[in-house]
Amino acid sequence: MTNLTRRDFLKLSGGLAATAAALAACKPLGATTDPPLPTLAPTTAPLTAIPASTAVPINEQTIARALRRLMFAPKAEDYARAKQIGLEKFVDEMLIQPQGDDPDVASKIKDLTTLGMSPSELVEFDQDGKRGKPGDELMRATALRSTYSRYQLYEMMVDFWTNHFNIYIRKNLTGMLKTADDRDVVRKYALGKFYDILSASAHSPAMMIYLDNFESTKNKPNENYARELLELHTLGVDGGYTQQDVQELARVLTGWGVAGRRGAKPGEFEYRQNIHDTGSKSILGKKYENNGQQEGELVLQALAKHRSTINYVSKKLVRRFVADDPPQALIAKAAKTFTDSDGDIPKVMKTLVMSDEFRASLGQKFKRPYEFIISALRVTNAQVDPGRALNNYLNQMGQPLFQWGTPDGYPDEAPAWATTGGMLTRWNFALALCNNTLREAKVDLTPLTKDATTIDAAIDSLSLAFLGEKLPNEGKQILTKFGGSSNVKTATPMLAALIIGSPYFQYR
Amino acid sequence: MNTKLSRRDFLSTFASGITCMGVRTPDWYPRFTFFAPQNVGPRGDVLVCIFQRGAMDGINVVIPYTESDYYKARPTLAIPEPKSGKDNAIIDLDGKFGLHPSLRPFKEIWDAKQLAPIHAAGSPDPTHSHFDAMDYMERGTPGEKQIPTGWLARHLQTVAWENKSPFRAVGMGTLLQTSLRGPVSATSLQSIAEFHLGGRNRSDPIKQFQSAISQMYSGSTPLDQSASLTLQATDMLEKINVGTYKPANKAEYPKGNFGTALMQVAQLIKAEVGLEIAAVDLGGWDTHVRQGALEGDMPDLLAELSQGLAALYKDLGDAMKKVTIVTMSEFGRRVAENGGGGTDHGHGNVMFVMGGGVNGGKVYGDWPGIGKDKLDGPGDLAITTDFRDVLGEIVQKRMLNDKLSEVFPNYSKFKMRDVLQKLA
Numbered sequence: 004m005t006n007l008t009r010r011d012f013l014k015l016s017g018g019l020a021a022t023a024a025a026l027a028a029c030k031p032l033g034a035t036t037d038p039p040l041p042t043l044a045p046t047t048a049p050l051t052a053i054p055a056s057t058a059v060p061i062n063e064q065t066i067a068r069a070l071r072r073l074m075f076a077p078k079a080e081d082y083a084r085a086k087q088i089g090l091e092k093f094v095d096e097m098l099i100q101p102q103g104d105d106p107d108v109a110s111k112i113k114d115l116t117t118l119g120m121s122p123s124e125l126v127e128f129d130q131d132g133k134r135g136k137p138g139d140e141l142m143r144a145t146a147l148r149s150t151y152s153r154y155q156l157y158e159m160m161v162d163f164w165t166n167h168f169n170i171y172i173r174k175n176l177t178g179m180l181k182t183a184d185d186r187d188v189v190r191k192y193a194l195g196k197f198y199d200i201l202s203a204s205a206h207s208p209a210m211m212i213y214l215d216n217f218e219s220t221k222n223k224p225n226e227n228y229a230r231e232l233l234e235l236h237t238l239g240v241d242g243g244y245t246q247q248d249v250q251e252l253a254r255v256l257t258g259w260g261v262a263g264r265r266g267a268k269p270g271e272f273e274y275r276q277n278i279h280d281t282g283s284k285s286i287l288g289k290k291y292e293n294n295g296q297q298e299g300e301l302v303l304q305a306l307a308k309h310r311s312t313i314n315y316v317s318k319k320l321v322r323r324f325v326a327d328d329p330p331q332a333l334i335a336k337a338a339k340t341f342t343d344s345d346g347d348i349p350k351v352m353k354t355l356v357m358s359d360e361f362r363a364s365l366g367q368k369f370k371r372p373y374e375f376i377i378s379a380l381r382v383t384n385a386q387v388d389p390g391r392a393l394n395n396y397l398n399q400m401g402q403p404l405f406q407w408g409t410p411d412g413y414p415d416e417a418p419a420w421a422t423t424g425g426m427l428t429r430w431n432f433a434l435a436l437c438n439n440t441l442r443e444a445k446v447d448l449t450p451l452t453k454d455a456t457t458i459d460a461a462i463d464s465l466s467l468a469f470l471g472e473k474l475p476n477e478g479k480q481i482l483t484k485f486g487g488s489s490n491v492k493t494a495t496p497m498l499a500a501l502i503i504g505s506p507y508f509q510y511r
Numbered sequence: 512m513n514t515k516l517s518r519r520d521f522l523s524t525f526a527s528g529i530t531c532m533g534v535r536t537p538d539w540y541p542r543f544t545f546f547a548p549q550n551v552g553p554r555g556d557v558l559v560c561i562f563q564r565g566a567m568d569g570i571n572v573v574i575p576y577t578e579s580d581y582y583k584a585r586p587t588l589a590i591p592e593p594k595s596g597k598d599n600a601i602i603d604l605d606g607k608f609g610l611h612p613s614l615r616p617f618k619e620i621w622d623a624k625q626l627a628p629i630h631a632a633g634s635p636d637p638t639h640s641h642f643d644a645m646d647y648m649e650r651g652t653p654g655e656k657q658i659p660t661g662w663l664a665r666h667l668q669t670v671a672w673e674n675k676s677p678f679r680a681v682g683m684g685t686l687l688q689t690s691l692r693g694p695v696s697a698t699s700l701q702s703i704a705e706f707h708l709g710g711r712n713r714s715d716p717i718k719q720f721q722s723a724i725s726q727m728y729s730g731s732t733p734l735d736q737s738a739s740l741t742l743q744a745t746d747m748l749e750k751i752n753v754g755t756y757k758p759a760n761k762a763e764y765p766k767g768n769f770g771t772a773l774m775q776v777a778q779l780i781k782a783e784v785g786l787e788i789a790a791v792d793l794g795g796w797d798t799h800v801r802q803g804a805l806e807g808d809m810p811d812l813l814a815e816l817s818q819g820l821a822a823l824y825k826d827l828g829d830a831m832k833k834v835t836i837v838t839m840s841e842f843g844r845r846v847a848e849n850g851g852g853g854t855d856h857g858h859g860n861v862m863f864v865m866g867g868g869v870n871g872g873k874v875y876g877d878w879p880g881i882g883k884d885k886l887d888g889p890g891d892l893a894i895t896t897d898f899r900d901v902l903g904e905i906v907q908k909r910m911l912n913d914k915l916s917e918v919f920p921n922y923s924k925f926k927m928r929d930v931l932q933k934l935a
Contacts, residue, residue, distance in 0.1 A: 168770050215799045215851065222851015227799045230639065230856070246889055249639070274714045369734070399701060401685030408794060409564075411642050414686070422687045422699035423677070423741040427708060430724060434709050478727060485723045497720060498928070504720075505727050506734060 029072035056470040059362035066090050066472035072324065073097065073356065074155035076378035081155075082471050094356050095300045097156035098151065098349035105152040112147055115140040116141055117182055122208050122261075124272035138178045139390075140406045141185060142284055149377045160193040160348070162373070163204050163454060164321050165405070166412030166490040167316075168204045168236060170213045172405040175194035176261075180209035180270060197346030198307035201236060205303055208261045214410060217260030219253060221280035221397040229253035231410045237306040239315030248287055254280040255291060313341045319415075324355050326364045327416045333360040340432045369417035369510050373401035378511070379436055379503050382469045383451075392443045401429045421509075433503035436494040452495045458486035462498055468501050478505060514865035554672055555910035555934055556594070556835045556868060557780055559773075559789045560663065560690065560824070563816070563840035565796035566641060568809060568890060570881070571872065573608050573628045577600050580881045584847040585809050588804045588854070599805045604628075608874045612805065613813035616821035620865060625824070625831070626871035627930050631859040631876050632896040637888060639856040641797070644841035649689035651899060651919045662918055663788050664693025666906055668935055669914040676785025677744035683772035686788040696736045698744050699786075699916045703775050706748050715748075721745075725903060751782050762826035765818040773823045778828060787910075794821075796840060800851035820865060832867035834929070835909045839898060845890050846881045859892030863902055868932050875928050900926045908933045 059065060066085050070077035073094070077085075085093040104112065112118065117125065117137040125137055149158050166187065172178045172503060186209045192200035204210050211217045212227035216304045227253035233244050258279030261270050274296040281293045289305065306312055313418045317337035336358060337351050344350040356363055370378065380387055387393075397403045401420070407413050412419070435441045437448065448489035451468050455461035464473045474482065483502055486494045502508055574590055575581055582589045590611060593603035601609035608630065610617055618625040636653035638644050647653040650659030651662030667680055680697035691697040699707060709717035723743060728738035733886055748894045757779050762771035769791065776789040793813055802809045816838075824831055824928075859879070865871070879885050879893040887893040899919045906912050908931045915925060 019647060097699075131544050216688055218800050218851040220850050225799055225849055225851055225853075226855045227797075235641075240638070246637075246639055250889065349524065399685065399705075409641060409797075418692050418733070419686050421739055422682075422685070423696075423738050423744055424699040424701050424706070425684055426734075426738050426741045427745065430720075434720065442893050481723050481726045485719060501720065501723055501727075504724055507736075509734065 004471065021469075024360060025076050059365075059508060064472060065362050065365060066093075068485055069094075069356065069362070070363060072361075072368065072445070073159060074486070075149055075158065075374060076381035077155070077471060078381065079468070091357060091485045094156075094353060098194060099153070099350055100349075101154045101157055103156060104148065107153075108148050108151045111151060112144045115144050118144055118186065118406045120182065121268075122270035122272075123268045125182055126176060128179050128448070129176060134178060137182045138172045138405070141182045142394060143173075143389050145185075145404055146393060147387065149373075150380050150385075150389075156352075160352075160487050161189055163320070164189045164193055164200060164409075166415075167406055168200070168207075168210065169410050169412035170209050170405065171408045173408075174213055176270070177209045177213045180207075180212065183207070184209040194352075195347075195348050197341070197348060198304065198313075200348075201307050202300075202348055204236065205232070205259070205299070208270055208272050209337070211259060211261050211272065211307055216256055217258050219260075220278040221254070221257050222293070224253040224257050224280065225255045226250060226496050229256055231308070232256075235410055235412075237315070238309060238311040239318075241312030242309070242315060244287060251284040251286050252302065254282070254284050254356065255286065255302055258296065260295045261298055268413065283415065307346060308342075313346075321355060324352070324368075325358075325361050326368065330360045333358055366510050369421055370421055371413060372397055372402040372425065372428075372510055373404070374510065374511065375400075376510070380444055382503075383436060383446045383448060383499065385436065385446045387431055388443045390443055394443065396428060396432050400425045427507070430500075433500040437500035437503065440497070448495050448499050449492060451499070452491050455491050458489070458491060458494060458498075459483055460488070461491045461495060462502075465495070465499050467500055469499070470507055474502070474505075474507065476495050478507060554674075554787070555670075555912070556585040556833050556866065556905075557786055557789070558663075558905065558910060559584060559620060559776055559791065559836040561816075561820070561836065561838040562645075562688065562790065562792050563796050563812075563838060564641075564645065564840050565795040565798075565840070566811075566844055566856060567796040567840040567860060568798060568802065568854050568857075569630070569840075570843065570854075571802075571804075571809065572611055572614070572813065573604070573630055573861045574601050574611060575607065576609050577607050578881055579893070580846075580883070581933045584881065586695065586848070587852055588802060588848045590804060595848050605874055607878075609879040610641075611810070613810040614817040616817040617863075619662065620821060620824055621872055625840055625862045625865055625867060625869050627869050627871045627873060629864065629875040629901050629928070629930060631879050631892055631894055632862045632898055632901060633858060633894045634898055635861045635894060637858070638900075639858075639888075641841055641856075646689060648839060648841055648898060651690075651902065658920060661688070661690035662902065663690040663790065664686075664695055664697070665918045665920075666910060666912055667695040667697075667788070669917045670910065670912040674785050674787060676777055677740045677747060678784040678786050680790075681776075681779065681786060681788045682932060683775065684768070684792055688792065691788070691790055696733070696740045697790075700744075701777070702771075703748060703751070703778060706745060708742075710744050718802055724864065747784060751778075751784070758822065758826040760825045760828055760923055762822040762824075763818070764822040764826075765815050767815065768821065769815055770819045773819045774826070777823055777826045781832065782826060796846070796934075798853045799849070799855060800853040801923060802848075802853040820863075824865065826829030834857055835864065835868060835903065835905055837864040837865075837905060838863040843892055846892060847890055855889075856901065857891035858887050859894045864905070864930050865902065866909075867932060870930060870932060875930055896926070896928070897924075900928065901930065902932075904928065906932055 063086055067082055069090055070081055070085055078223035117140045128134055129138055152158050160410055170184055172181045184471050188203040189208050192203055214231055215225045216228035226249050230249045234240050238244055258275045258466050260273055262269050262273040276295055284291045286302055318329050318334045321333050321337060337354050340351050340354040394403050402413055436444060439446055452461040452464050455464050462479055482498055486498055520586055576592050591600045593609050595603045599612050603609045617626055634653045636647050649661050652658050669887055677698050677774050680691055682691050682699045684698055685701055687697060687699045697856055725742050728735045764774045772791045779786045793816055798809050798868050801807055827834055839862050844854035844857040848854050877895040879895050899922050903915050903925045904927045906918055
């Protein structure tokens with residue numbers, strides 16, 4: 004059989020496409036011109052090619068949608084401020100690395116004492132009955148920060164880097180040390196320079212343990228971290244390195260590890276010269292002579308500005324903030340900013356957000372479960388006390404916090420998440436939240452519809468609060484019919500659940 | 512609230528819409544009560560497809576114990592020879608290969624000639640990346656990143672019969688396996704018992720909620736299809752008594768997600784809900800450190816694997832005649848162990864095929880050897896059987912699909928090893 008491109012293959016499966024076209028004719032929600040919300044996006048990446056359009060203006064509607072893309076969920080005051088000062092200025096504000104927690108959040112997490120602990124203090128929890136505490140507190144703090152912080156784009160970036168430098172907290176000491184990694188790597192540099200976050204990650208005790216580098220010695224180097232450093236953190240799998248490069252890099256990184264129990268600072272990053280391979284190495288065609296820990300530092304510097312790294316990280320950012328199938332032209336623009344600014348992440352983000360491709364893509368990125376849950380909590384102004392029950396919903400949808408086992412991080416494409424089990428859990432969560440039956444999140448929805456005297460007006464109020472705009476007619480008709488002749492107050496919880504369970508709320 | 516509308520009422524009220532939208536018609540209902548629908552050809556086996564994520568160390572699974580290089584390469588990980596007679600010795604298969612002792616539950620199935628290992632099998636692509644290798648294997652397209660669909664999805668799309676059951680293809684777990692992604696929607700299922708909307712007994716408001724949700728997702732996008740399948744599946748599961756399942760023949764599934772998933776597969780097979788494919792994952796095989804020879808991470812995983820599959824085999828009893836189980840892992844591990852008592856990423860591996868249609872009791876594959884001069888790349892077992900040969904044979908002989916060129920595009924040199932009998 005001759006080589007088939009993806010496009011050919013899709014044609015070959017053309018029976019299905021034809022059926023889809025036929026079905027579209029009687030699709031109750033689609034096929035409208037210029038609806039308040041875009042036609043529901045297809046969820047398979049290959050079909051969502053983004054037109055390189057300059058036709059999407061920056062107006063109130065695009066601003067609202069841009070905010071929904073860049074925040075877990077905007078609040079009324081966010082919509083108002085962005086409309087007042089304009090998208091660009093609003094984005095500039097959101098791209099500033101915050102100094103410390105939002106004051107509201109700080110008061111909610113002040114009792115979580117492990118958050119500020121050093122690695123040495125954290126590994127003290129490695130005893131029966133205590134092991135779970137740092138991880139539990141970190142999950143709790145993370146959900147509170149995502150839900151309540153005003154620094155919403157920062158929190159989205161924290162989520163991005165948490166996945167880029169993924170660490171699974173169910174692997175022995177990582178459950179404790181991830182707390183330090185979250186604070187000293189991810190949060191410290193989420194809106195900083197790429198080299199800084201890369202280097203911090205390479206010196207993170209949790210990473211050294213998660214990817215086994217702490218056990219890598221000159222006699223028997225372990226390739227695990229070296230491989231993922233190239234494949235996932237920097238160059239990308241197609242970035243032009245070889246198996247030989249992986250093996251050489253593993254040798255460079257021998258000695259990079261974590262201080263043991265008998266050391267002065269157990270649990271801290273430690274370089275051990277006595278297990279370092281002192282031979283010369285060659286990586287990506289460059290020689291590294293015996294130079295102790297410095298060899299690894301030099302490789303990290305080279306990797307941070309390598310062409311492949313720039314393209315790979317740019318592409319991942321575009322996938323996260325623009326489209327499952329990242330437009331090549333936008334990757335190139337982002338990569339140029341990356342190069343010109345020496346890896347300044349806020350500048351790269353600004354390039355993305357102000358692009359035509361970004362505006363053309365609004366409302367078409369499927370929310371991952373965590374985004375779905377947090378956005379629902381935010382728009383309903385829920386009082387959240389996050390713990391096992393909320394994480395269990397995430398678990399049922401496949402995205403519990405810090406529990407993706409493999410180092411590639413949670414998938415960032417709709418087909419992974421738009422599953423039957425995932426959809427069912429979304430609906431059940433919407434029902435439980437809006438009917439106030441969740442143990443860890445309490446809502447009072449009555450203020451949202453207090454001025455509405457008809458079901459129609461209540462639907463509009465809820466849509467504006469949840470989506471920043473009204474539902475398209477097709478969707479609204481279904482809700483109107485559902486509400487029937489019941490009174491606004493009685494109908495509000497189920498109408499709210501329907502909007503949160505609707506296709507519109509699944510996209511950002 | 513508006514007047515009570517059941518889902519069925521709703522469907523008939525909007526009948527004009529339904530005719531146009533095939534996906535909404537509950538035409539799987541009749542098949543709920545009898546397995547083979549009329550006017551379609553005979554269906555093939557149910558396929559249970561096991562993916563061992565993380566790269567299983569096949570050298571310590573079906574062990575080439577007669578090669579002295581095995582013992583040389585693995586000073587701490589090697590398993591004692593069968594003739595040592597110890598409890599922890601290799602379980603001999605054919606005088607050349609033997610099973611790891613943690614796979615003891617497999618022995619009975621081997622003796623019944625319903626189990627066949629295929630050794631030195633895998634993907635011809637040389638990648639040592641878990642993620643690329645898994646992706647290549649699940650899409651069935653080594654070295655090719657352009658075809659977005661999974662091999663199982665393409666099989667479902669091209670096979671001769673129709674089956675609109677929401678349980679036609681099920682991925683056990685929360686995320687749908689890549690092998691099942693494609694134009695034919697598959698159900699992801701974590702727990703049968705918990706697969707319901709708004710509580711076990713649906714109240715009227717929940718029914719109305721479901722009706723409104725189903726209207727909002729009545730288009731033809733993949734999300735609509737997935738949502739629609741979800742609602743059909745909840746309807747159908749409501750009719751299965753899920754609370755009281757007792758495995759037959761004293762089968763005991765191991766505790767944990769894997770055993771639970773297999774038990775639910777058995778449940779779906781016995782309920783005759785139209786299951787054709789179940790994908791089940793068992794992760795944790797990335798044993799770079801402390802792999803364990805007789806005790807530890809890998810022996811535990813082998814025990815879980817073999818106890819789980821043996822329980823399924825027992826539980827299904829006669830039904831195994833029309834069930835095929837296949838195992839795979841993205842690649843194998845380096846022949847020589849590393850300094851941490853583990854093994855690094857390798858290449859060739861072993862696959863297992865189990866079921867009533869298997870010509871079992873024989874180790875298949877051309878063994879390339881593990882002497883230094885026989886190794887591939889950085890010291891890996893070479894591959895002599897393309898994994899598509901094994902899967903292709905299953906597709907053709909047991910799943911009755913001759914369109915191998917569509918299930919495995921860009922591959923034509925199938926070398927069938929007669930691991931299976933053709934389903935009559």
